[in-house]
Amino acid sequence: GVLYYTDPDLAIDSLNKILKLDWDYLIPGHGDVFDRDDGTKLVRENIRRIEQIDKTILSIIDRGGLTESEILSEVVGIFGAKNEKAVLNVLKPAVSGHLSSLYRRGHIDLRLEGNRLVFYRL
Numbered sequence: 001g002v003l004y005y006t007d008p009d010l011a012i013d014s015l016n017k018i019l020k021l022d023w024d025y026l027i028p029g030h031g032d033v034f035d036r037d038d039g040t041k042l043v044r045e046n047i048r049r050i051e052q053i054d055k056t057i058l059s060i061i062d063r064g065g066l067t068e069s070e071i072l073s074e075v076v077g078i079f080g081a082k083n084e085k086a087v088l089n090v091l092k093p094a095v096s097g098h099l100s101s102l103y104r105r106g107h108i109d110l111r112l113e114g115n116r117l118v119f120y121r122l
Helices: 008-020 036-061 068-079 084-104
Strands: 108-113 116-121
Touching: 008 036, 008 084, 036 068, 036 084, 036 116, 068 084, 068 116, 084 108
Parallel strands: none
Antiparallel strands: 108 116
16 A cells, blocks of 8 residues: 655655665564565665555556545545545655655646645646
8 A cells, every 4th residue: 555654755765765775674663574585676665655656646547637535536436445534644745745746856736726626647
């Protein structure tokens, strides 16, 4: 599913920094401890997942101009969510972060159409 972060660019930057450091064990704030081999695989998998969410959001936007709420609803349909709190606390911040990042990188544009902020693919 979707990882918890609000800025995918900073998340990928941090993950790449972890890969470049000299370490024997990856000790996250919660969960399992990983040796270098498994930790490196985990970090690379997280980078891949973040990049895949970019691609997923772009494919959703390709279908036509959509609002952030409409994009979020599509993401929920694709990745699922356990409950409303998961949507509000995990998916919504990540989707907003991806939209901001995609806009900054010149992949999407947005327009105010009436009272709707609509995202389009460039």
